[in-house]
Amino acid sequence: xxxxETAAPLAARPAGAGAPLLDVRGVTMRFPAxxxxxxxxxxALADLSLVVAxxxxxxxxxxxxxxxxxxxxxxxxxxxxxxGSVAVDGDPQAPRxxxxxxxxxxxxxxxxxxxxxxxxxxxxxxxxxxxxxxxxARALFADFGxxxxxxxxxxxxxxxxxxRVAFARTVLAARELLLLDEPFGALDALxxxxxxxxxxxxxxxxxxxxxxxxxxxxxxxxxxxxxxxLTARPGRVRLERRVPLARPxxxxxxxxxxxxxxxxELLAALLEETxxxxxxxxxxxxxxx
Amino acid sequence: MSTELDPRAPSTPSFAADARRVARRxxxxxxxxxxxxxxxxxxxxxxxxxxxxxxxxxxxxLVLGAALLLLWQWYASRPEVDPLLLPAPTAVxxxxxxxxxxxxxxxxxxxxxxxxxxxxxLAAGFVLGAAIDFSWWLRRASYPLLVAxxxxxxxxxxxxxxxxxxxxxxxxxxxxxxxxxxxITVALSxxxxxxxxxxxxxxxxxxxxxLRLFWSVRLPGALPALFSGIRIAITYSIIGAIFSEYVGASxxxxxxxxxxxxxxxxxxxxxxxxxxxxxxxxxFLLTALVERLALPWYYAAGRGEH
Numbered sequence: 001x002x003x004x005e006t007a008a009p010l011a012a013r014p015a016g017a018g019a020p021l022l023d024v025r026g027v028t029m030r031f032p033a034x035x036x037x038x039x040x041x042x043x044a045l046a047d048l049s050l051v052v053a054x055x056x057x058x059x060x061x062x063x064x065x066x067x068x069x070x071x072x073x074x075x076x077x078x079x080x081x082x083x084g085s086v087a088v089d090g091d092p093q094a095p096r097x098x099x100x101x102x103x104x105x106x107x108x109x110x111x112x113x114x115x116x117x118x119x120x121x122x123x124x125x126x127x128x129x130x131x132x133x134x135x136x137a138r139a140l141f142a143d144f145g146x147x148x149x150x151x152x153x154x155x156x157x158x159x160x161x162x163x164r165v166a167f168a169r170t171v172l173a174a175r176e177l178l179l180l181d182e183p184f185g186a187l188d189a190l191x192x193x194x195x196x197x198x199x200x201x202x203x204x205x206x207x208x209x210x211x212x213x214x215x216x217x218x219x220x221x222x223x224x225x226x227x228x229x230l231t232a233r234p235g236r237v238r239l240e241r242r243v244p245l246a247r248p249x250x251x252x253x254x255x256x257x258x259x260x261x262x263x264x265e266l267l268a269a270l271l272e273e274t275x276x277x278x279x280x281x282x283x284x285x286x287x288x289x
Numbered sequence: 290m291s292t293e294l295d296p297r298a299p300s301t302p303s304f305a306a307d308a309r310r311v312a313r314r315x316x317x318x319x320x321x322x323x324x325x326x327x328x329x330x331x332x333x334x335x336x337x338x339x340x341x342x343x344x345x346x347x348x349x350x351l352v353l354g355a356a357l358l359l360l361w362q363w364y365a366s367r368p369e370v371d372p373l374l375l376p377a378p379t380a381v382x383x384x385x386x387x388x389x390x391x392x393x394x395x396x397x398x399x400x401x402x403x404x405x406x407x408x409x410x411l412a413a414g415f416v417l418g419a420a421i422d423f424s425w426w427l428r429r430a431s432y433p434l435l436v437a438x439x440x441x442x443x444x445x446x447x448x449x450x451x452x453x454x455x456x457x458x459x460x461x462x463x464x465x466x467x468x469x470x471x472x473i474t475v476a477l478s479x480x481x482x483x484x485x486x487x488x489x490x491x492x493x494x495x496x497x498x499x500l501r502l503f504w505s506v507r508l509p510g511a512l513p514a515l516f517s518g519i520r521i522a523i524t525y526s527i528i529g530a531i532f533s534e535y536v537g538a539s540x541x542x543x544x545x546x547x548x549x550x551x552x553x554x555x556x557x558x559x560x561x562x563x564x565x566x567x568x569x570x571x572x573f574l575l576t577a578l579v580e581r582l583a584l585p586w587y588y589a590a591g592r593g594e595h
Contacts, residue, residue: 073490076494077494078490078493078494097493097494097495097496098494098495098496099496100494101494102491102494104487104490104491106487108485108487108488108491110488110506110509110510111586111587111590112509112510112584112586112587113586121492121495121505122495124505125492125495125496125497125501125505126495126496153586153589153590154590155586155589155590156589173494173495
């Protein structure tokens with residue numbers, strides 16, 4: 001039942017050849033301070049650089065309020081950075097709206113559309129004829145464990161199913177590069193664990209490139225090839241680590257000694273950042289540095 | 290936040306439980322009851338809400354209405370009450386039956402004016418509500434004028450409109466338009482404005498432009514709010530038409546009321562009022578019905594819950 005697209009071979013994993021698919025260089029983002037004219041600006045990101053190779057799965061962890069979502073918005077093409085550049089496939093000028101798949105934490109399904117019609121939203125915007133778009137979505141639904149629910153409305157679906165419909169929508173919109181902004185953050189632990197395994201499996205088969213924002217170190221270790229830890233605001237890369245786990249992975253692998261050590265290191269860095277600038281309060285005080 | 294799986298869980302991700310749960314709920318939806326299994330209280334609550342909205346449980350209202358009618362009948366038939374000043378319900382009924390042909394004619398005229406005025410208000414409200422939403426400048430410029438337009442007493446304006454546009458249809462349509470377009474415009478523009486910014490951002494990431502956002506995301510999302518405005522407008526519309534006829538017309542329920550008042554045919558006046566009230570209720574129910582048919586998702590998901 002799998003179509004050509006969903007049954008893509010395990011795409012060229014970190015081949016090392018050519019430019020990285022995503023190249024973020026020296027990105028700085030400043031916002032005008034929310035209140036008062038004298039306050040000047042708030043710096044959300046400061047000279048942040050990172051790369052994601054084609055077919056790679058990269059996780060981004062950092063304290064809340066550290067500008068991770070801002071970074072994804074910039075990469076998706078929704079915001080323009082104050083300084084720095086974002087290149088996809090080596091081209092910093094290429095338009096990214098419509099080309100980069102962006103998935104926010106909430107599923108944001110339209111309640112007046114069926115699951116299938118929600119999933120084709122990105123294709124529709126791109127101008128793909130309705131019948132062809134639905135055909136693509138239907139093929140993906142079978143693969144996403146959503147077969148039989150094409151005509152269900154979002155309110156009739158469970159949280160996990162809604163998230164899978166949202167993921168299908170993202171993949172259909174742009175499968176080359178997927179930006180996942182805490183996609184499992186709003187789900188209960190068991191559903192989340194199920195979806196993480198599912199994502200591992202699907203990602204392997206899609207041959208997609210993923211940049212995942214999360215605050216869950218376990219999630220990052222389970223899913224990613226590499227992990228970046230960001231600092232508190234203003235966000236920059238604090239450290240970068242490769243996850244020494246073979247694929248396919250299982251949850252049990254997280255118990256391995258070297259992974260446990262890595263986890264401890266990441267957690268320590270994260271905790272230090274969190275206590276350095278307690279996330280929520282920074283916003284109000286206006287970055288007293 | 291551990292990601293350890295429950296040891297009893299199957300070793301491969303299985304969504305069978307999800308599917309079963311949903312299928313069960315779906316089954317309930319199609320059978321008409323809104324309650325998920327194991328929550329008996331919710332079915333009753335849903336039915337009550339439905340009944341309140343669509344008058345599916347009219348008994349309390351009927352009992353109270355009958356009691357008031359009886360009281361009226363009793364008081365009106367007392368010897369010291371002049372039937373010219375307060376006719377009994379039976380007299381009103383007699384007038385209603387005797388004049389049914391004439392009343393029917395005037396009702397159709399009033400209904401036609403109302404429909405034309407309401408359609409114009411819907412079109413004007415839609416265009417204005419959308420335009421206000423598209424342009425910050427237009428919003429700032431027109432909102433004060435919109436509000437000011439609602440402070441003009443129709444009682445002062447209607448005679449002028451009759452002077453300007455004559456006794457015919459035009460002056461009635463304009464009055465109905467004036468009373469109806471404001472709630473529609475405001476409801477639509479508020480509905481459009483309340484679109485989820487995250488949702489808009491997501492669609493922008495697909496490459497959607499303003500028009501696409503409007504038609505695919507914001508307008509469908511604003512429809513429940515628009516219908517709230519329409520429900521308010523429709524109840525005003527009949528009153529607007531009748532008032533305008535009362536001021537100057539040669540047809541319509543308002544004209545009929547004015548005529549009967551001049552000849553002290555109080556029973557006829559009240560008969561026309563009864564027709565007016567029935568008309569308003571019928572239009573309101575019609576709107577509610579159209580809303581239900583147009584927004585099945587809104588009711589299925591639970592109103593206001595989004």
